[in-house]
Amino acid sequence: MTTPDPHGSRTALLDRLRGCFLGEPKTDTLPGGRTEALRRLHAYDPAAYGRTRNHLTGTLSHLSPYLRHGMLSAVEVKEHLKARFPNDPVRLEEFLRQLAWRDFFEKVLKWHGRGLDEDLEEPKHAVARSARIPLDVVKGDTGLPCVDGVLHELFEQGYLHNHARLWLAAYLCHFRGVRWQEGAELFRQHLYDGDAASNSCSWQWVEGTFASKPYFMNKENIATFSGGKWCGTCTAKCPFDADYPALQHRLFAGSTAPLATRGVDVGTRNDASLSPVVTDDIGPLPHATELVWVHDAAMSWGDAALKANPAAAVAFVFDEPALRAEPWAYHRLAFVLDGLDDLYSHLPNLTKLTLVGDPAERLAALAARLGATTIHVSQHPNPWVVETVERLRSNFRVVVHPRPAFAEYPQEPKRFSRYWERVAPQVLGYRPKSSKRPHQ
Ligand SMILES: Cc1cc2nc3c(=O)[nH]c(=O)nc-3n(C[C@H](O)[C@H](O)[C@H](O)COP(=O)(O)OP(=O)(O)OC[C@H]3O[C@@H](n4cnc5c(N)ncnc54)[C@H](O)[C@@H]3O)c2cc1C
Incomplete structure (x- = not known):
């Protein structure tokens, strides 16, 4: 199956994804995709970032949606800005320090995995908390x-x-x-x-x-x-x-937390029963010995797994069980769909598929259908990526392609100040005067 419409019409896919998103489709969503990410990066000048970033009207980059989905990497942002504004601490220092928070938090996730869903440290107060959002x-x-x-x-x-x-x-x-x-x-x-x-x-x-x-x-x-x-x-x-x-x-000071009223979800949660559990009707596929799994934190044609495998079949899987448990607002889904359109249009690979279901099951079924024995994936600390790779390993050879590191910090990431103290010279190329600054 080839482009231009590799995940079928968007309407059909959205229909398949009913129950996985909140609200109804709308048009005024943020454009997703690496092309847009690069355009924004090249248009951005952090000259006033350090002075204004704490204010709601500050000149921020708004790059986080693209970084989150791997349409752009923090390493690319760092390298681009350093090349465009060499020896310019006003533009670089504070911006790269903030960007380093993303890397620091990824390192925390890598260290703790699913443990990050629970308190990492003892609470510093004794006030009760409710599991319901008012x-x-x-x-x-x-x-x-x-x-x-x-x-x-x-x-x-x-x-x-x-x-x-x-x-x-x-x-x-x-x-x-x-x-x-x-x-x-x-x-x-x-x-x-x-x-x-x-x-x-x-x-x-x-x-x-x-x-x-x-x-x-x-x-x-x-x-x-x-x-x-x-x-x-x-x-x-x-x-x-x-x-x-x-x-x-x-x-x-010992006060009791106010009780929350019954929690509900925002927007219309689509009725799961509306969505027929269909097997993806993807028709006949050409034989391929290699399969690349594109996950939602590695949506770039610059990614190592994709670059190394221009002849492989490529597949993205919407994680249906996870999305049914925690549906995304429609705009998030649209952003990822844009990103996939953009990605597929830049890939030379012949077979590019968008599937819905349990990622490990879907990928295993697809690999069997293609005759693929090896599955390639980009390294990422997201627990579901790690767990899917482990599940696939029982039946396939899985090659995890490493991502270039933003900074090397092998010890347990506990406090950003300590991390920054250590990595600032790697990131900036020099030791800043004071690397001990608070979160804001
Ligand atoms: C309660 C809370 C929840 C957050 N949830 C998320 C989230 O789900 N996803 C997410 O990407 N960011 C999250 N952040 C961090 C931060 O608010 C956003 O990354 C930032 O606002 C994105 O806007 P920007 O791209 O214009 O940032 P800019 O100020 O232009 O910064 C450039 C990049 O640096 C990184 N960055 C900057 N500040 C931070 C920070 N404090 N922590 C981590 N990375 C930072 C981001 O990758 C950002 O895109 C959260 C912060 C708080 C306080």
Whole structure:
């Protein structure tokens, strides 16, 4: 099966994926794909990044959705910026330090695997947490203009500034008493860049299970970094309007977390029964001894597994069991479909398929059908990639292609400051004056 429409018509595929996404198809989604990622990277100038990045209006790169899906790698971003702006610490230092957080969190994921779904450290407070997200939060109707504004952006636009993520995470954990895992799931479902590593680690950082203390903000912080966007006209009783010691006492000094109301999902969860469990009707396939599995964190034609195998069959599998358990907002799915169209149109390989189902089962069935004995894949710490590779290994030869390292840091990644202290010279090419700076 060949391009131009290797995963069948999008409508047919979406029909097949009913139950795996939230909401209805719409057109105004972020364009996915490596072509768009490269265009954005080449257009980006971080000249004002260090000065403005904490403000909602700061000149950020908005590259995270592309980095999350491997349409672009952090190494490529680093190399491109260093070549374009040589010896320019104003442009490079702060931006590359922030980019290093992504690498640090990936290293944490690699170290802990599925252990990242649970607290990495003892909580630093004794306040109870609920496993339910309050109804007013999932409806974006808390009555607080700042929180509702951020929730609206999350649900409608699928992107949040880092500060808005911190505020929302702190609001949910500390002001509403919700477990960080529930908030992390909400983010994974709706953010274009929803990611196993950066997301869970950041939520744990806010909760204080991967930091020396919990993170929280007050009204002054929100007003400053939002440019007074909400606070100027807000008439709500503000829960953030206090100094830090007072908030610290109110939030953590033995108080009980408020009870959450019944949790529901945002958007329309499509009825799983609508989706017929079909076997993918992919017709006759030419024989191929090699199969490349493209997973959703390695969607680049520059990837080693693809570059090494231009004659292999190529397959992407939507992980149906995972998506049914935790459906993505439609815009996330559309972004990945764009990415696949773009990827397939750049690959010389003859056979390019998009499948739906359990990845290990689907890939094994496809390999058997093709007569393939070897499956190639790009290395990634995402647990489901690691586990799928293990399952495939029982019947096939699996070649895991390594990715170029952003930085070498062989010991356990515990605190970013220690990691950055060690890797900054590798990343920047020199030792910065002070490598000990906080998260923000
Ligand atoms: C609670 C919470 C949840 C988060 N969830 C995710 C997530 O699911 N996926 C995700 O990619 N990022 C996540 N982040 C990190 C960060 O907010 C986003 O990477 C960043 O906002 C993306 O915007 P940008 O590409 O314009 O970033 P820029 O500021 O332009 O930074 C460039 C790149 O550096 C990396 N980066 C910058 N800041 C951070 C950071 N604090 N942590 C990790 N990497 C960073 C990203 O890859 C980003 O694309 C989360 C942060 C918090 C506080």
